[in-house]
Amino acid sequence: xxxxxxxxxxxxxxxxxxxxxxxxxxxxxxxxxxxxxxxxxxxxxxxxxxxxxxxxxxxxxxxxxxxxxxxxxxxxxxxxxxxxxxxxxxxxxxxxxxxxxxxxxxxxxxxxxxxxxxxxxxxxxxxxxxxxxxxxxxxxxxxxxxxxxxxxxxxxxxxxxxxxxxxxxxxxxxxxxxxxxxxxxxxxxxxxxxxxxxxxxxxxxxxxxxxxxxxxxxxxxxxxxxxxxxxxxxxxxxxxxxxxxxxxxxxxxxxxxxxxxxxxxxxxxxxxxxxxxxxxxxxxxxxxxxx
Amino acid sequence: xxxxxxxxxxxxxxxxxxxxxxxxxxxxxxxxxxxxxxxxxxxxxxxxxxxxxxxxxxxxxxxxxxxxxxxxxxxxxxxxxxxxxxxxxxxxxxxxxxxxxxxxxxxxxxxxxxxxxxxxxxxxxxxxxxxxxxxxxxxxxxxxxxxxxxxxxxxxxxxxxxxxxxxxxxxxxxxxxxxxxxxxxxxxxxxxxxxxxxxxxxxxxxxxxxxxxxxxxxxxxxxxxxxxxxxxxxxxxxxxxxxxxxxxxxxxxxxxxxxxxxxxxxxxxxxxxxxx
Amino acid sequence: xxxxxxxxxxxxxxxxxxxxxxxxxxxxxxxxxxxxxxxxxxxxxxxxxxxxxxxxxxxxxxxxxxxxxxxxxxxxxxxxxxxxxxxxxxxxxxxxxxxxxxxxxxxxxxxxxxxxxxxxxxxxxxxxxxxxxxxxxxxxxxxxxxxxxxxxxxxxxxxxxxxxxxxxxxxxxxxxxxxxxxxxxxxxxxxxxxxxxxxxxxxxxxxxxxxxxxxxxxxxxxxxxxxxxxxxxxxxxxxxxxxxxxxxxxxxxxxxxxxxxxxxxxxxxxxxxxxxxxxxxxxxxxxxxxxxxxxxxxxxxxxxxxxxxxxxxxxxxxxxxxxxxxxxxxxxxxxxxxxxxxxxxxxxxxxxxxxxxxxxxxxxxxxxxxxxxxxxx
Numbered sequence: 001x002x003x004x005x006x007x008x009x010x011x012x013x014x015x016x017x018x019x020x021x022x023x024x025x026x027x028x029x030x031x032x033x034x035x036x037x038x039x040x041x042x043x044x045x046x047x048x049x050x051x052x053x054x055x056x057x058x059x060x061x062x063x064x065x066x067x068x069x070x071x072x073x074x075x076x077x078x079x080x081x082x083x084x085x086x087x088x089x090x091x092x093x094x095x096x097x098x099x100x101x102x103x104x105x106x107x108x109x110x111x112x113x114x115x116x117x118x119x120x121x122x123x124x125x126x127x128x129x130x131x132x133x134x135x136x137x138x139x140x141x142x143x144x145x146x147x148x149x150x151x152x153x154x155x156x157x158x159x160x161x162x163x164x165x166x167x168x169x170x171x172x173x174x175x176x177x178x179x180x181x182x183x184x185x186x187x188x189x190x191x192x193x194x195x196x197x198x199x200x201x202x203x204x205x206x207x208x209x210x211x212x213x214x215x216x217x218x219x220x221x222x223x224x225x226x227x228x229x230x231x232x233x234x235x236x237x238x239x240x241x242x243x244x245x246x247x248x249x250x251x252x253x254x255x256x257x258x259x260x261x262x263x264x265x266x267x268x269x270x271x272x273x274x275x276x277x278x279x280x281x282x283x284x285x286x287x288x289x290x291x
Numbered sequence: 292x293x294x295x296x297x298x299x300x301x302x303x304x305x306x307x308x309x310x311x312x313x314x315x316x317x318x319x320x321x322x323x324x325x326x327x328x329x330x331x332x333x334x335x336x337x338x339x340x341x342x343x344x345x346x347x348x349x350x351x352x353x354x355x356x357x358x359x360x361x362x363x364x365x366x367x368x369x370x371x372x373x374x375x376x377x378x379x380x381x382x383x384x385x386x387x388x389x390x391x392x393x394x395x396x397x398x399x400x401x402x403x404x405x406x407x408x409x410x411x412x413x414x415x416x417x418x419x420x421x422x423x424x425x426x427x428x429x430x431x432x433x434x435x436x437x438x439x440x441x442x443x444x445x446x447x448x449x450x451x452x453x454x455x456x457x458x459x460x461x462x463x464x465x466x467x468x469x470x471x472x473x474x475x476x477x478x479x480x481x482x483x484x485x486x487x488x489x490x491x492x493x494x495x496x497x498x499x500x501x502x503x504x505x506x507x508x509x510x511x512x513x514x515x516x517x518x519x520x521x522x523x524x525x526x527x528x529x530x531x532x533x534x535x536x537x538x539x540x541x542x543x544x545x546x547x548x549x550x551x552x553x554x555x556x557x558x559x560x561x562x563x564x565x566x567x
Numbered sequence: 568x569x570x571x572x573x574x575x576x577x578x579x580x581x582x583x584x585x586x587x588x589x590x591x592x593x594x595x596x597x598x599x600x601x602x603x604x605x606x607x608x609x610x611x612x613x614x615x616x617x618x619x620x621x622x623x624x625x626x627x628x629x630x631x632x633x634x635x636x637x638x639x640x641x642x643x644x645x646x647x648x649x650x651x652x653x654x655x656x657x658x659x660x661x662x663x664x665x666x667x668x669x670x671x672x673x674x675x676x677x678x679x680x681x682x683x684x685x686x687x688x689x690x691x692x693x694x695x696x697x698x699x700x701x702x703x704x705x706x707x708x709x710x711x712x713x714x715x716x717x718x719x720x721x722x723x724x725x726x727x728x729x730x731x732x733x734x735x736x737x738x739x740x741x742x743x744x745x746x747x748x749x750x751x752x753x754x755x756x757x758x759x760x761x762x763x764x765x766x767x768x769x770x771x772x773x774x775x776x777x778x779x780x781x782x783x784x785x786x787x788x789x790x791x792x793x794x795x796x797x798x799x800x801x802x803x804x805x806x807x808x809x810x811x812x813x814x815x816x817x818x819x820x821x822x823x824x825x826x827x828x829x830x831x832x833x834x835x836x837x838x839x840x841x842x843x844x845x846x847x848x849x850x851x852x853x854x855x856x857x858x859x860x861x862x863x864x865x866x867x868x869x870x871x872x873x874x875x876x877x878x879x880x881x882x883x884x885x886x887x888x889x890x891x892x893x894x895x896x897x898x899x900x901x902x903x904x905x906x907x908x909x910x911x912x913x914x915x916x917x918x919x920x921x922x923x924x925x926x927x928x929x930x931x932x933x934x935x936x937x938x939x940x941x942x943x944x
Contacts, residue, residue: 022471026370029374030370030371030374033370034389037438037442038390041408041439044407045404048407087309090302090305090313091306094303094306094307097300098298100307112318113318116546117542117546118502118503119502120500120523120543123527123539124324127328159318178300180653181300182651184653184668185299185300185301185638186616186618186638186645187717187719189668190668194300194301195302202654202655213394219397220396220397220400222397223398226503226524240398241399243399243400247403252407256404256407259400259403266392266396266397269395270392299619299637299638
């Protein structure tokens with residue numbers, strides 16, 4: 001029996017299409033851009049923070065002024081975030097579950113703190129409560145300092161973070177629709193029971209993400225707080241203001257050490273967002289998988 | 292007398308109350324005070340403060356740097372959004388997550404790290420200095436900082452549109468003989484346009500009002516590298532409340548104009564392009 | 568509980584959704600609100616439930632004026648179009664919800680709640696699914712959960728908004744039959760909104776046909792079928808053809824054939840409704856009508872006949888009919904209606920007249936063709 005030799009045709013190399021070239025170019029450009037603009041700044045923070053070694057790092061963080069700044073920032077956050085969460089829930093409920101005449105005006109007003117410059121925001125509070133205004137003068141007479149003191153910082157922080165929870169909740173609640181709440185009402189539920197048992201479980205991921213964003217912004221707010229602050233170190237400096245002070249005094253390592261705290265929190269925010277997004281997508285897939 | 296029927300869902304009274312109160316306290320009253328303060332000034336003083344040479348220089352600087360940053364963001368944003376949506380490559384998810392960094396990172400931190408990078412002795416600045424290119428303490432640096440803080444706007448505006456885009460439209464075009472570029476120009480781009488415009492306007496608005504990320508890298512020299520927001524702060528530090536108010540009102544007016552233009556553009560773009 | 572709907576009107580801005588609707592539903596009756604999208608049927612249902620408020624008119628529930636009553640006072644069981652099952656609660660918790668949210672005074676003991684829910688689970692055949700979450704259920708199962716949940720609070724009436732709309736044909740059929748049996752067992756006054764006329768015909772004691780916010784006609788299914796009051800009602804129920812002609816010497820001239828018009832005044836315009844199985848065709852080279860398409864469907868033959876004015880007639884005949892001998896696509900056929908619904912136009916409105924056409928021509932033709940003695944029905 002003889003073997004037959006089979007000749008297979010030579011595989012032709014397909015020409016490299018222009019699409020493939022484009023793909024490579026675009027991906028490479030994207031990676032370069034992202035590295036340049038996003039990753040490098042992150043790296044710079046941490047490299048500079050630890051430049052003086054671990055000792056210098058902890059020294060910078062445990063400095064009394066740093067600790068005071070942390071405390072002040074914490075107070076501002078602990079007041080503004082819960083307040084804005086409650087207000088945000090109320091506003092989102094109003095806008096998405098009730099017919100409100102002038103809904104778009106309401107939404108524009110809610111977005112205001114998001115659209116105007118933080119400096120202008122701070123200025124507004126100085127004009128209201130500064131010693132040159134009627135209200136401010138009256139308050140100072142009674143021993144209440146708002147501007148250049150802690151209350152002013154809390155106010156400014158609350159103002160700039162006002163829209164964050166609402167903006168996250170409204171699209172979520174809009175897309176959920178009010179059917180479940182209506183069903184609950186038809187079955188006899190009302191008020192807090194309705195909200196607690198039906199609405200809250202459905203919005204929890206959007207709400208959580210809104211709170212996280214709100215907190216991140218409250219911690220990091222710079223412009224508005226800078227205007228109302230008075231910059232008295234150890235007393236009216238939040239963490240970002242303290243960073244500015246250190247940097248301007250060429251205490252670069254210390255500045256970056258403190259900045260690394262905030263950067264770390266920013267990364268936590270991003271991770272939290274990923275987790276929330278994944279939860280939301282999982283839910284969406286489940287909802288649509290069964291007819 | 293007909294009794295009014297209660298609403299089907301609860302909470303109208305309560306939430307209306309808290310929302311109106313909150314808005315009044317935190318938005319309406321502060322805005323009103325600002326505007327009032329401006330109107331109590333006499334016209335001469337207002338104009339001389341709002342349009343002083345120094346102020347005008349800051350408007351020019353702020354506007355053009357923000358514009359450049361906005362345009363840059365459009366180019367980069369579309370590019371990045373395209374790659375992230377259409378291609379699969381290692382690290383894609385990581386990069387997608389990082390897009391929101393400028394939103395999450397405090398502006399002061401962004402400011403000092405960008406300065407550290409682009410100053411003469413910084414990692415990038417030192418590479419460019421021998422070529423005679425200076426970034427920090429020039430308008431380029433300002434634009435760069437604005438680019439950073441505004442980048443997520445365009446990317447996040449364009450991504451959903453690309454994700455929802457019906458690729459069968461592209462395939463139809465290709466099967467009819469259109470080249471890649473033509474397909475992009477005539478089919479994909481018009482659909483993206485509203486999103487691009489939205490992202491651009493948001494980036495521009497952000498850039499105009501930006502403070503924290505800009506002041507470290509800017510140099511802050513009056514008439515040269517002083518942005519409007521810094522000018523306001525300087526006036527305040529000199530206790531020139533009227534001057535600060537006047538300039539702030541100009542800024543406010545500009546933001547409203549921008550918002551209005553954004554709405555208009557979106558309406559035109561929607562009417563004109565979107566038959567797809 | 569009886570339901571009396573009196574002069575209900577509702578508009579959204581300039582759009583009038585409901586125009587002066589009056590309707591009675593008797594205790595224990597199952598009424599179907601049938602109509603195309605936009606006819607206002609869902610709006611009416613929601614007004615009866617209290618989920619919407621009418622602009623004018625009143626609702627009486629068991630002779631009590633409930634127009635201003637909040638939905639919670641009306642004791643309704645409402646089943647939503649997309650089920651609105653609480654996605655974060657198990658099947659058990661969903662069904663128990665109405666009982667658990669009651670105030671302390673009226674709330675049954677937990678053991679009692681458990682018992683009732685089990686009863687309902689048994690009723691809707693979902694006993695093994697008690698602990699499942701909604702996203703683990705099929706559409707039909709979720710619908711049953713929604714129904715059980717509504718029944719748990721012992722409502723006085725049941726209102727269903729297109730309950731089977733999103734389900735497969737087979738599941739739809741099964742569920743509607745099951746619903747009918749259940750409703751009869753419980754004797755619960757029920758209103759069901761649907762756009763599916765087959766569904767309405769099968770489950771309802773009475774059908775109310777709505778169109779554009781008006782009530783077109785109401786009555787038992789057979790009555791609507793045999794005596795449609797308008798071309799719209801005729802067209803909405805069943806496979807039908809609607810043509811327009813002018814009465815002349817007792818005949819209406821239609822494209823390609825004629826129909827006797829009985830008492831229709833001379834010269835008047837008349838709309839002629841022909842059900843597809845009330846038409847016979849046979850081979851006729853002199854006829855201007857052409858057979859366009861023919862296909863078997865079970866025991867029937869479905870035919871599309873093109874008339875001289877290019878409109879088409881849908882015809883259904885028994886597959887084995889001798890009349891179809893020689894009939895194939897492309898041949899000319901004679902069109903012979905055996906029953907016509909006439910809607911003469913008077914002052915812009917249509918009245919109805921049902922005309923049973925004499926068999927004479929049919930018999931004549933059969934005798935003519937020396938075909939086998941297959942009797943035509």
